[in-house]
Amino acid sequence: MGATAFAKLPHIGESLKRKEDQRFLTGAGNYTDDINLANQKYGYFVRSPHAHAHIKAVDTAEAAQMPGVVRVFTGADLEGKLGSIPCGWLISNPDGSPMKEPFHAALASKKVRYVGDQVALVVADTLEQAKNAAEAVVVDYEELAPVIDMKKAKDGPALHDEAPDNHCYLWTLGDKAAVDAAFAGAAHVTQLDLVNNRLIPNAMEPRAVNVTYNRASDEVELYVANQNPHVERLLLTAFVMQWPEHKVRVIAPDVGGGFGSKIFLYAEDVALTWAARQLGCAVKWTAERSESFLSDAHGRDHISHAEMAMDKDGKFLAMRVHTHANLGAYLSTFASAIPTILYGTLLAGQYTTPQVYVEVDGWFTSTAPVDAYRGAGRPEAAYLIERLVTRCGWEMGLSQDEIRKRNFITQFPYQTPVALQYDTGDFHACMNDAQKLADVAGFDARRAASEAKGLKRGIGYSSYIEACGLAPSNIAGALGARAGLFEAGEVRVHPTGSVTVFTGSHSHGQGHETTFAQLVAARLGLDPEQVDIVHGDTGRIPFGMGTYGSRSLSVGGAAIMKALDKIEAKAKKIAAHLMEASDADVEFANGEFTVKGTDKKVPFAQVALTAYVPHNYPLDKLEPGLNETAFYDPTNFTYPAGTYICEVEIDPQTGVVRVDRFTTVDDFGVIVNPMIVEGQVHGGVVQGMGQALMEHGVYDPDSGQLLSGSYMDYTMPRADDFPAFKLGHVCTPCTHNPIGSKGCGEAGAIGSPPAVINAVLDALKSLGVQDIDMPATPYRVWQAIQNANA
Known part of the structure; x- marks a missing residue:
């Protein structure tokens, strides 16, 4: 059919x-924490308070004698018995050499590499007993200087012997010579430096594990808050435990939100599974919110320089990009793919740019591992492209919509210069519908009304595209995937x-x-x-x-x-x-x-x-x-796309940004349930706006301590921060799956950040503000205004 x-x-x-x-x-x-098993004990982790340190000794004697304690496991107990927690995607350098892939132990034994790194696991009859005993574990650390700034990582102390300069890989895509030639003959070149800020996932349900072992059948049953139980089982058994896969059953019951942060095989899952098999009982662990801030895989964290070459009419000739990507202390399951395969291949955007060249340097730092977070690489690509395109329009004297319309792809299928081939789309229709739905024609009157109140109003555009499905397997495999998709x-x-x-x-x-x-x-x-x-x-x-x-x-x-x-x-x-x-x-x-x-x-x-x-x-x-x-196994990715338009009103006296209007027009192909799709867009837009205006994962550059480790310091968006959204849809069915669907779950988080920041900058242009990084907090906006007036 x-x-x-x-x-x-x-x-x-x-x-x-x-x-x-x-x-x-x-x-x-029925969530993982709701599940209680026979002969159940409780696990609690001792975590490093230091960002980088040698472990000289771990004294568990007192903790082991405390009431209710069953056993205390350390890295020494696991050393030589378990394999490294694997990364699921191999990235190669331009010379064909593989990325640096340091050993990742379930419990650190010789060195800790970020605040929150697991050092010991206490198992006790009750959670309170496990916590009390954890406080009695004495670890003798020799502190080392942390590595926080990616741009200084090369000259910092080595986190891993396998990567003495803290460099994981250099990944490139595109024809550099052709791009350089296009720049040499360009009428105008626009340049932009961007930071894509670090995000800390905050699903309603924290990570949780409850695992038990049956001695009679030699089988493990693992309940876990995870997005892909078969992949968790495969990585756990084949790569870490070297156990027969059919002897492990992984059950992910109701899961209270994932957003990418629950895709991965975490060190806690490995340690708890090992402990349950050693003890012959069930072991349960549910992360406290403070643990989640420290140890859940974070998202984004890029520093990029981007350039666009244009002819005299604003037609794009070539783009080149260099990105520093923070990978954190260890390679998480998909970490290596996010700033490369899922980022660089989307840098054509919706535009007929003939040539694109991108370089990505991946760095190890003394921070929590960085991996997929809603959108996973595509928000980073869309933010760079859409910020750059808007800047191109301003420098060429073209409006935000006109610079886009002049460069939109109109013929499909379209082969991009960065590997992907878009099968179908109608970018002009998305733009036109968004402009009508957003009442762009009435913007000047609304801006005048805001000015009369002493406020600044701006409008921002974002025309995103993403690649969904993460398939086909043969292409993904050629690009480094270590599993079928x-x-x-x-x-x-x-x-x-x-x-x-x-x-x-x-x-x-x-x-x-x-x-x-x-x-x-x-x-x-x-x-x-x-x-x-x-x-x-x-x-x-x-x-x-x-x-x-x-x-x-x-x-x-x-x-x-x-x-x-x-x-x-x-x-x-x-x-x-x-x-x-x-x-x-x-x-x-x-x-x-x-x-x-x-x-x-x-x-x-x-x-x-x-x-x-x-x-x-x-x-x-x-x-x-x-x-x-x-x-x-599909023959191509799917390509959802759309145009988002944001209007903000800013108080220049305080720097407070209020999102007054937000309009989305998406092309998701055939939609099965419009209500569910609208809910997905709402959630994604809120997460994207959270990144643009509020959320920011920050580490102290000297101590490596996470400064935004609680809701006191990490701002989460609330319902009353935003207006009612206007949603529209265009449908060009996907040509290679029987449903015609393209995917809707991540679009909102991809298209919204550049729309918001472009609107903020449009509002502040008259005050002389040229640029601002996410999040555009009141202080940052106020400071940008002061700096422009200095």
Whole structure:
């Protein structure tokens, strides 16, 4: 079934209420911390108070004798028995040599490399006993100077012997000679220095683990707040533990938000799993919020220099970019890919720039590991491009919309100079619809009204594009991925005609139990209530790659569609037998099988029952049952795109920025449930605005202490910080998946930061302010105004 036909099916495009909300809103959710196992003990970690130090000795004698303590594990206990926690993506230098990949232990044994690094694990009968004993663990540290500033990392003390200059890799993409030649002949060159600030994820549910070991079967059962349980199991068993994979069952139950920070195999997961197997009991750990600030993988943290070469009319000729990317103290699961493959390949944006060249230096620093956070590389790319394009317009005397329209891609498919090929899109339509929805025509009057009140009003544009799906596997593998990026789906039709779907995708707030049910119900002519979705359990579902990169519907949903193709093909043969016809003449629509040119028909429910009660069944041709599995590996990424327009009002006396209007027009291809999509956009926009105006992960440059380690110091956006958003949609269906979907989960966080900052700078232009870094806090804005007036 093609995307056009799929989009016309019943239930597709309907804003059905989410099935899962009944349990979430009534307190009936089942999160990892809700799970309590037999013979359960509690784990608590001793963490380094220093950003960089040798471990001279760890004294656990007193702690081990304290009430309720079962055992205290240190790095010495694990040394030589466990492998390194792996990075899942290999990046190569221009000369073909591999990136530096230092050993990452579950518990540090010789050196700590950031504040929060795990040094010991205390296991006790109660959490309070474990905490008390942790305070009695004495660690003798020899402090070393930390490495905080990426630009000074090369000359700082080495964090790892494997990387004596703290340099992980240099990654390049594009034709440098062609770009340099284009710059040499350009009529105008625009330059911009940018900082993409460090973000600290703050999902409602902190990370949590509860793991138990069965001596009789030699099996481990691991409950964990994770976005991809199969990948967690694969990394844990094959690379770290060297255990048989089938002896470990990973279950990710309800998960209260992930945003990328729960994709990874964390050191805590490894240490707790090891401890449970050694002790033969269950061990439970739930991160405290202060631990989350310190040890959850952070996001973003780039310093970049960007240049655009243009002809005399503002047409883009070439772009070149150099980025310093902070990787933190260790390589997290996808860390190496975020500032390279998922960043550099998006630097063409929506524009017909003939040549693009990018260099990325990855650095180890004495900070928490940096990895995927909502958007993962694409927000960093969009921020750089859209800030640069707006600056180009200002320097060329062109409005923000005109500089974009002159350079938009209009012919598809379009091969970019940075590897990706966009299959479809309509960037002018997104821009035009956004301008109408935002009432850009009335902006001058609104600006005059603000000026009359002593306030400054600005408008900012952002025309983003992203690559979603993180597939196909062969391309990803050629780019360094160490795992396949397919997805799996199993459709099990029961004798009564109801259906259970087992998907390798994982839902942690996206609404899969509703959207996937709509998809299946639409294909089979059922009510969505007749369809149950099962996910997050390696013991029940086919091998799957989990949820990230807005891949759930376009990849996970496509795998389900392939399984449904098999279901329909077999069901047609059964129906043909029942109606004494050729299956070539059987058609299926709206839950009924019919024979072309006749009035014969059989409902789906009857076919389902016949499959399991095969009294009248073509047993010579078909096995009983109606249960099919499919794997889907797409042929290309999907490319959601859109234009966002932001209006801000600024008080120049205080620097306070108020977002007055925010408009989004996105092209997500075919939309299954508009309500869920709108919720995803709302959440993404708020996270993007949080980065633009409030959030900032800061380390002290001298001590390496995290200065923004609590909600007292790290500002989170609230509902009353923003206006009601205006949302619009354009649809150019994806050409290479059967649903036509492109993905919606990350767009808001990608398109909003540059729109906000461009609006802030537009408001402050008349005051002489040329630039400002995120977050545009009141103090930063006020200081920029003072500096411009000095």
